[in-house]
Amino acid sequence: MIPKQYRRSFVAILLLATLACSFAALNFGSIDIPPGEILSICLGSLGSLLGLGDPAPEKASIIFQLRLPRVLLALLAGGGLALAGATLQGLFRNPLADPALIGVSSGGAVGASLVLLLGSTLTFTSAIWSSPYTLMLVAMLGSVASTQLVYSLSKTGGRIHVPTMLLCGIAVNAFGGALVGVMLYCADLDTLREITFWGMGSFSRAPHLAVFAASPLFLLLILLLLRQCHPLNVLLLGNAEALHLGFDPHPIQRRLILLCGALVGLSVALCGSIAFVGLVVPHLVRLLVGPNHRYLLPASFFAGAILMIIVDLLAHNLLSNANIPIGILTAFIGAPFFLYLLLNARRKEIV
Amino acid sequence: MIQANGIHYSVGARTLLNSVNFQLEPGRFYGLLGPNGAGKSTLLRILSGELKAQTGTVSINGRKLSDWPLNELAQIRGALPQRAELSFEYTVEEVIALGRSPFGTAPNEATKGTQAIEASLEAFQLQTLRERSYLNLSGGEQQRVQLARVFAQIWREADDDSPRCLLLDEPTTSLDLSHQQQLLQLLRETARRNTTVLAALHDPNQVAAHADALLVLCGGKLVAEGDVETVLNDTLLERYFCVEAETLRTAQNGKSFSFRAHRSPPHSAQ
Numbered sequence: 017m018i019p020k021q022y023r024r025s026f027v028a029i030l031l032l033a034t035l036a037c038s039f040a041a042l043n044f045g046s047i048d049i050p051p052g053e054i055l056s057i058c059l060g061s062l063g064s065l066l067g068l069g070d071p072a073p074e075k076a077s078i079i080f081q082l083r084l085p086r087v088l089l090a091l092l093a094g095g096g097l098a099l100a101g102a103t104l105q106g107l108f109r110n111p112l113a114d115p116a117l118i119g120v121s122s123g124g125a126v127g128a129s130l131v132l133l134l135g136s137t138l139t140f141t142s143a144i145w146s147s148p149y150t151l152m153l154v155a156m157l158g159s160v161a162s163t164q165l166v167y168s169l170s171k172t173g174g175r176i177h178v179p180t181m182l183l184c185g186i187a188v189n190a191f192g193g194a195l196v197g198v199m200l201y202c203a204d205l206d207t208l209r210e211i212t213f214w215g216m217g218s219f220s221r222a223p224h225l226a227v228f229a230a231s232p233l234f235l236l237l238i239l240l241l242l243r244q245c246h247p248l249n250v251l252l253l254g255n256a257e258a259l260h261l262g263f264d265p266h267p268i269q270r271r272l273i274l275l276c277g278a279l280v281g282l283s284v285a286l287c288g289s290i291a292f293v294g295l296v297v298p299h300l301v302r303l304l305v306g307p308n309h310r311y312l313l314p315a316s317f318f319a320g321a322i323l324m325i326i327v328d329l330l331a332h333n334l335l336s337n338a339n340i341p342i343g344i345l346t347a348f349i350g351a352p353f354f355l356y357l358l359l360n361a362r363r364k365e366i367v
Numbered sequence: 368m369i370q371a372n373g374i375h376y377s378v379g380a381r382t383l384l385n386s387v388n389f390q391l392e393p394g395r396f397y398g399l400l401g402p403n404g405a406g407k408s409t410l411l412r413i414l415s416g417e418l419k420a421q422t423g424t425v426s427i428n429g430r431k432l433s434d435w436p437l438n439e440l441a442q443i444r445g446a447l448p449q450r451a452e453l454s455f456e457y458t459v460e461e462v463i464a465l466g467r468s469p470f471g472t473a474p475n476e477a478t479k480g481t482q483a484i485e486a487s488l489e490a491f492q493l494q495t496l497r498e499r500s501y502l503n504l505s506g507g508e509q510q511r512v513q514l515a516r517v518f519a520q521i522w523r524e525a526d527d528d529s530p531r532c533l534l535l536d537e538p539t540t541s542l543d544l545s546h547q548q549q550l551l552q553l554l555r556e557t558a559r560r561n562t563t564v565l566a567a568l569h570d571p572n573q574v575a576a577h578a579d580a581l582l583v584l585c586g587g588k589l590v591a592e593g594d595v596e597t598v599l600n601d602t603l604l605e606r607y608f609c610v611e612a613e614t615l616r617t618a619q620n621g622k623s624f625s626f627r628a629h630r631s632p633p634h635s636a637q
Contacts, residue, residue, distance in 0.1 A: 110454055175452060250468050252455055253516075256417050256448045261520065262441030262469040307455035 018304050023311045026304070030318035034091065037325045041087045042079060044329055049075050058084075085224035087325060092234040093219070093283035094293060094324020095317040099241055100276045101294020102301070102316040106248040106309060107167070107272045110178045111299060112361060115159075115280040116291035117354070118181060119188025123162025123277070124284030126195045127154035129211050133199045136207040148226035148285075152233075155285035160277030162188050167273055175254075217288040217343025219328050230286055237279045238317065244272060245309035252307070290343050292350020293320055299357065368393055369414060369532055369563050374423035376409055383409045384420070385587045391565060393530045396558035398574035398595075399567040401584035402608055407567040408449055410584065411536045414565070415446040428530050441469035444532040445521040449540070451513050453501055459512050460497040463487055466519035483522035487515035490553060491546075506541040514538060514550065521562070528561045535566040539573070551577040571608075575599055575622045583607060595622075 018026050042054050049057075057071045057079045097115060104113040104120070115121050131151045166188055170181035196215070200208055214221060247268045250258045255265040283290070297320040298312065305311040324342070331340045374387040384406045391397055401407050412418040414425055416432050425432040427444060445466075453462070466487070467480040488494050491511040496504065501512060514535075521531045533554075539547045555577050558564040565582075568574055574581050575595055583591040583598075585607045591598050601612035604626060612626040 109452065246468065250465055252453060252457070253462075253465060254448070254452045256412070256415075256446075257451070259417055259437070260415055260441060260444075260446040260448075260517075261465065262438035264437055302456075306461070307457055308461060 017306055023305050023308075027311055027314045027318070030315055030322070034095075034318045034321045034325075037322050038087050038091055041090075041325050041329055042083050044333060045078070045083055047075070047078060049078065054079060081224045082220075085222070085227035086220045086328065088231060089219045089222060089227050089287055090324040090328040091321040092231060092238070093287050093290070094327075095321035096234060096238055096279045096283050097290060097293040098297035098301075098320020098323075099238060099313060099317040100279045101320075102298035102309070102312055103241055103244065103248065103272055103276050104163075104294065105298055106252060107269060107276070108170070108176050108178075108181055109252060110176065110181070110361075111302070112178060112182065112295070112354075112357060114292060114295035114354070115276070116289055117189075117295065118166050118185035119162045119192065120159050120166070120277060120280045121284050121289045121291070122189045122192030123165075124155040124159035124281035125215060125289055126192045127156075127158025127281065128214070128285050129196045129199045130154060132211050132214070133203050133207060136204060136210075148223065148229065152226075152230060152282055152285040156278045156281030159281030159284065160274055162192070163273045163277040163280075167269070213341065214288045215343070216341030217290040217346070218331075218339065218341050219287050219324070220332075220339065221288075222286040227286065230282060234279070234282060237275055237282065241272075241275045241279065242313050242317070244268070244275070245313050248272070248309040248313075288341075288343060290324075290346050292346050292354065293324065295357070296350055296353050297323060299353075368426075368428050368530065369565065370424075370426040370429075371410075371414065372424050372426075374410070374413060374420045374425070376406075376413060376418065376420045383587050384413070387423070387584075387587075387589045389582060389589060389592055391563045393532075393561045393563045394558060395579040396555050396564040396577065397566070398578035398581040399565055399584065400569075400571065400574060400581055401567075405584040406587045407584055408536050411446070411534050411565070411567060412448070415444070415448075415534050416440070417446075417448070427532055438469055441520070443521070443530065444534070445517040446534040447513060447517045447536060447538055449536040451509065456500045456502055458498050459493055459501060459504070460484065460488070462501050462512050463493075463515045463519050466516035469520065479522075479524065480519075482524075483519040486522055487519040490518060491515040491549075507543060507546065510538075510541050511546065518553075518557075521557075531560075531562040533557060533562055533564045533566075535564075537567050537569070539568060539570075547573070555579075571599060571604060572623050575624070 043049070043051055053071050053075060057076045100115050101113070104115060104118070105111050107113070128151055131154045166181065166184045169184045170176055196211070200211055203211060247263050250261050250263045251265060251268060258265045298316045301315045301319050302312060305315050327342060327345055331342055331345055334340060369391040371387055371389050374384050376384040387410065399407050399410070409418065413420050427435060427440065463484050464480065467483060470476045470480065488497055491514055493511060493515055496508065501509060504512065517533070517535070521533060523529070523531070538550060542550060551573055554564050554566060558579070578595055580594050581592070581599060582589060583603065590607060591603055599622065601614045601624060604610055604612040604624060609629050610626040611629060612624050615623050615625055
């Protein structure tokens with residue numbers, strides 16, 4: 017574990033690494049654009065003032081419409097999922113909570129599929145239903161609802177029963193899967209294809225304007241969640257203990273459910289279900305900085321962002337001319353890791 | 368000062384507390400005695416605001432519990448519930464530091480916080496364990512850490528004698544003999560600094576040796592209250608605790624008791 021006095025610097029290093037990774041990721045692609053040119057494109061008119069030279073417009077559009085939205089989404093959604101995972105683990109007071117495992121993503125997926133389906137069938141309202149904002153909003157509502165559901169079901173007398181939480185997650189996932197199944201059954205071939213591919217998770221399917229539009233909302237939710245570090249620390253002691261320390265647990269828990277659900281729903285709306293990021297990243301970060309949310313939350317966010325930017329690059333470049341869906345890659349890494357955690361937890365008698 | 372007026376609490380048809388009234392003064396250490404299921408934990412949870420009584424009011428320092436802002440109350444009242452749940456690898460020092468959460472992070476509070484944490488680590492002999500993970504400690508050590516957290520919460524500087532309250536549910540649980548004695552002494556010293564201390568205890572000898580006064584709950588009713596000297600005697604123990612008791616006078620004119628279980632099936636006090 018990193019000594020206490022260096023934890024703050026560690027978070028700062030992760031921040032710099034995230035920025036460096038993002039910039040490096042902009043350099044990958046089928047068309048070669050030199051880093052200097054990318055920098056001048058990103059800086060816009062400021063770049064020409066600094067004498068970096070004027071970029072070619074077609075290269076600028078490659079950066080703005082293809083690479084930047086993908087990297088930005090990997091950063092915000094990947095980091096957001098890791099942050100939501102860390103928060104959910106604090107909320108549920110155990111390290112096995114993950115947005116996808118306990119059904120939070122499922123709720124978002126049901127909402128998003130519904131919007132995709134209605135957008136393709138209801139011609140008279142299609143302007144509303146096919147708007148990316150509707151998709152985001154409904155997915156966020158779906159995620160908040162399923163978080164609340166699993167949380168209330170697995171809580172008895174102020175305590176979270178971990179096996180119940182995992183089983184509720186299975187039930188919510190199965191039910192969500194069935195709902196999406198019904199929608200797939202009703203959908204025409206194009207919509208079927210769209211929902212299926214979207215469900216596998218990808219950072220490059222969302223329209224670039226939707227990514228830019230969603231970014232401020234992502235940032236807002238992320239900043240609000242980062243501010244919850246202190247209540248989360250106190251809440252880990254237990255509901256009664258938190259109350260005695262002056263923190264009323266119920267409003268805090270409602271706020272956390274709302275923020276986490278909205279963040280996960282937003283990322284589901286834009287890049288589908290990406291499982292296990294919210295489980296693996298906070299776990300590894302906790303090994304480095306300990307359970308104090310003051311460091312755990314920001315470090316998880318940056319580590320999740322870095323991981324997803326790298327995984328997204330792999331997904332695009334492992335096979336030439338093919339995009340491996342991100343959700344498949346993360347599940348390959350994450351599922352064995354979850355089993356390892358579960359067996360470990362059983363040894364420590366947490367479950 | 369803690370006042371309880373007509374506290375009544377029931378779950379379904381079961382009455383757990385029945386018109387309980389008392390007033391506890393600062394500067395005194397009160398022992399809360401009673402057989403299992405007498406309502407001790409319920410009473411402490413109501414006094415700490417964790418449960419709401421169906422009827423009756425609780426006042427802390429003359430102000431109704433519902434009128435206290437949670438954060439202000441947390442700065443003058445510490446409470447230790449019976450079971451603790453913590454499943455993350457916090458270090459001992461981090462758990463104790465959480466006791467200072469009501470005070471925010473202003474620089475002068477941070478200095479006081481460090482002093483409070485150090486004082487609590489010392490009081491419960493946890494200095495050597497400070498960097499250890501809470502999860503790897505024994506039950507008794509974990510109990511000491513939780514106690515130290517509550518003491519860090521109500522810690523104040525030497526010249527500050529504003530009234531405080533301390534509510535502890537079976538604080539001696541899983542502590543070894545010497546730590547039990549140290550804790551009881553500490554409770555007595557804490558009470559002397561304008562603090563109202565109420566602790567649920569099981570051993571009447573500990574109450575006799577350390578507490579100033581006692582409350583006895585039985586079947587949800589307050590059946591006895593008052594100074595240890597006048598209230599605590601073998602008749603009381605025989606009547607409410609189903610034991611055969613004998614008073615032994617100790618050298619310092621204090622009391623202690625020897626007791627053994629009734630051979631006949633215990634009768635209900637109600």
